[in-house]
Amino acid sequence: MNNEKYQKSADLLARAKKVLAGGVSSEFRKYNHPHALFYSHGSGSRIYDVDGNEYRDFTLSQGPLILGHSHPEVLKAVNDYSAKGQLFAGQHIMELELAEKLQELIPSAEMMRFCLDGSEAVQTAFRVARSKTGKSKFLRFEGHYHGWLDNVCYGISTPSPEALGPRAVPSPNPWSQGLPPDSINEFHLLPWNDLELVKAKLAESHHEIAAIITEPIMCNNGCILPNEGYLQGLRDLCDEYNIALIFDEVITGFRIGLGGAQTFFGITPDMSIFAKAIGSGYPISAIVGKKEWIEEISSARVIHAGTMNTANPTVAAAMATVSFLERENPYAKMFELGDQLRAGLRELAKKTGHNMIVSGIGPIIHTGFSDGEGLNEFRDVLKLDKAKLGQFIAGLHNDGVRVIGRGLWYLSAIHTEDDILHALKSVEKVLTQMNEK
Numbered sequence: 537m538n539n540e541k542y543q544k545s546a547d548l549l550a551r552a553k554k555v556l557a558g559g560v561s562s563e564f565r566k567y568n569h570p571h572a573l574f575y576s577h578g579s580g581s582r583i584y585d586v587d588g589n590e591y592r593d594f595t596l597s598q599g600p601l602i603l604g605h606s607h608p609e610v611l612k613a614v615n616d617y618s619a620k621g622q623l624f625a626g627q628h629i630m631e632l633e634l635a636e637k638l639q640e641l642i643p644s645a646e647m648m649r650f651c652l653d654g655s656e657a658v659q660t661a662f663r664v665a666r667s668k669t670g671k672s673k674f675l676r677f678e679g680h681y682h683g684w685l686d687n688v689c690y691g692i693s694t695p696s697p698e699a700l701g702p703r704a705v706p707s708p709n710p711w712s713q714g715l716p717p718d719s720i721n722e723f724h725l726l727p728w729n730d731l732e733l734v735k736a737k738l739a740e741s742h743h744e745i746a747a748i749i750t751e752p753i754m755c756n757n758g759c760i761l762p763n764e765g766y767l768q769g770l771r772d773l774c775d776e777y778n779i780a781l782i783f784d785e786v787i788t789g790f791r792i793g794l795g796g797a798q799t800f801f802g803i804t805p806d807m808s809i810f811a812k813a814i815g816s817g818y819p820i821s822a823i824v825g826k827k828e829w830i831e832e833i834s835s836a837r838v839i840h841a842g843t844m845n846t847a848n849p850t851v852a853a854a855m856a857t858v859s860f861l862e863r864e865n866p867y868a869k870m871f872e873l874g875d876q877l878r879a880g881l882r883e884l885a886k887k888t889g890h891n892m893i894v895s896g897i898g899p900i901i902h903t904g905f906s907d908g909e910g911l912n913e914f915r916d917v918l919k920l921d922k923a924k925l926g927q928f929i930a931g932l933h934n935d936g937v938r939v940i941g942r943g944l945w946y947l948s949a950i951h952t953e954d955d956i957l958h959a960l961k962s963v964e965k966v967l968t969q970m971n972e973k
Contacts, residue, residue, distance in 0.1 A: 578605025604950030655683025679914025759896035931966035
């Protein structure tokens with residue numbers, strides 16, 4: 537591979553490393569191919585780097601760009617509303633209108649508060665659960681990502697599959713150094729998609745568990761669907777033991793439907809976290825929930841604050857995004873294109889003799905390589921061939937198809953069948969080249 541294709545980015549990265557830690561402002565950006573890249577602009581389903589390379593973009597900036605890059609309705613709404621002011625440190629009408637719209641669309645959204653990102657909203661939900669139940673811990677699952685803050689910075693990476701420990705008593709490996717020693721004591725950790733393990737854990741520890749938090753679809757690792765009855769089983773157990781059921785819909789929210797995964801599966805959690813797609817790339821998130829839970833905030837028993845919350849540009853972006861999705865209802869098309877991409881990937885893998893596992897639903901797709909049967913939990917994801925995946929992702933990137941490095945593809949409302957066909961043509965080329973090496 538000729539790295540001259542990325543020379544301007546390489547030069548800028550060297551310059552950036554003199555002022556930015558690692559040359560980046562988020563750890564994940566280090567792992568682009570062949571290194572952190574600098575981008576100049578994006579439009580629709582395409583993004584361009586400073587070297588002039590064009591990519592069909594299936595990363596959507598790690599998920600937020602549900603309407604693609606630089607959507608004109610979003611940009612106009614942001615520009616028009618920003619002209620009235622940037623930040624009032626007070627309420628404004630569009631914030632109210634956005635909240636009313638989310639209440640209408642999301643089953644669990646009887647009341648809500650807006651934040652800046654998913655990590656912050658998750659911690660708010662934990663605080664609410666602790667306050668209402670009088671209990672201190674939460675239950676979470678291996679491989680689920682709920683932000684990068686201390687008490688959720690475990691169980692999302694491991695030095696080796698063996699380091700996870702026994703399934704019934706997993707070892708919560710830290711993702712980072714510098715974590716407070718007591719943060720490991722704030723939660724219980726279990727493999728996902730195993731309701732019997734949850735039942736056993738709650739039978740012995742329900743007296744100290746305030747919340748169960750889960751991605752309703754395990755999007756961050758493998759795009760794994762819940763087993764039949766699993767989410768309903770969690771709902772029933774939370775009702776039985778006075779535990780808050782929290783859905784982390786940072787990825788699924790507005791991506792698989794206007795009401796998120798809770799509408800798709802027909803399971804209403806006590807609280808939910810929405811972010812990413814809600815704002816088309818602008819920093820906004822929401823903790824939404826049943827009134828009896830959010831009352832902990834309404835009454836000020838739980839303090840939630842933030843100077844930058846509901847700034848005019850972010851609210852305008854969210855309102856424009858949700859309005860477009862409601863008006864155009866692109867979900868049937870997004871699901872159809874997702875099915876076409878998954879089917880094409882499987883067909884090309886078979887044609888070229890590669891052991892590719894393709895998973896996901898609708899506009900969320902995951903590709904990995906393994907001789908196993910499929911994916912049901914994080915431990916299965918760890919068995920995938922990371923080196924082969926890296927070769928595949930790099931090959932696609934060099935051919936102008938941008939996919940998240942862990943094998944995750946996102947589709948937007950703006951992607952077309954031409955984008956899918958273009959990507960599949962590149963996939964066939966790359967898989968064929970991998971056979972030649």
